[in-house]
Amino acid sequence: MKKVSEHVYLLDTHALGFQEFVAAYLIVGDKSSAIVDIGYASSLPKVLEELSGVGLKPIDIDYIIPTHLHLDHAGATSYFIENSKKSIVLCHPRAVKHFLDPSKLNASVREIYGDFASFFGLAEPVPIENIRSVQDYERIDLGGVSLRFLYAPGHAPHQIVVYVEEDEALITGDAVSIETPSFPLRVPTTPPPSYNYIEAVETLNKLSKLKSRIILRPHFGVKAWSPEYFKEEFTLLEKWKKDVEETMKEQANMDDAVRNLINKYVGDYKFQLSNMPIYLYVTIKISCLGMMKYLEDQR
């Protein structure tokens, strides 16, 4: 666990055994503590181990705040609550029914990821008394530090981001691109089934106006806030959309299309595709599928 600002710690969940791919963020106040994103069900033991390393038990965590339902952010939620009993899940109103009954979510994950999904661990229902939805711009006080929730649709319709006010730190969820330290490649996360480009751009616009000191990304880590960062995000997203659109026209075979597309980005960074961690390859493939689906739905 690494301290990244006065009240915030970065916790590497070691997703599927990979380091520095999926982060959770722990916020410790004088009165209460919260974890934003909790990782895959299969990485919960690592999360609990990291908490115990700083003397915290699940019962010490008052709030679990999954930025959205995707299993790398929310998969461990119910299992964590089984341990803590009292933690409250704070989420977007549209996410509530899926926490209560994750069967549709699990089916969609199986459909999108195929065999790869077996490494994630599926979501289990969260008891209704442990869930509370939040309003756009709602604020909660943890004692000496407060969290502001902002609706951030696009990557998923039910996404929220969390602004840690006193630390001027913005925990982004997947509203921004992936940029992993082990393989320096920056690609937007645009997955099926409900990626929406227009909403994603509006969300970037909303976040770019929220002046922060640091940006805390789930995939992965800390970045200094700057107006340029958001300009780059707009450019990157637009380029990604255009590249996916062109690749769709050129390639009949889906796997070839994905490979060619990734090669374009890998080429930019002078890295070899064969060196790319499988987890990252799958993530980008999913982003490609999501953007393709969005473009097809627009026709």
Ligand SMILES: [Zn+2]
């Ligand atoms: Zn996601």
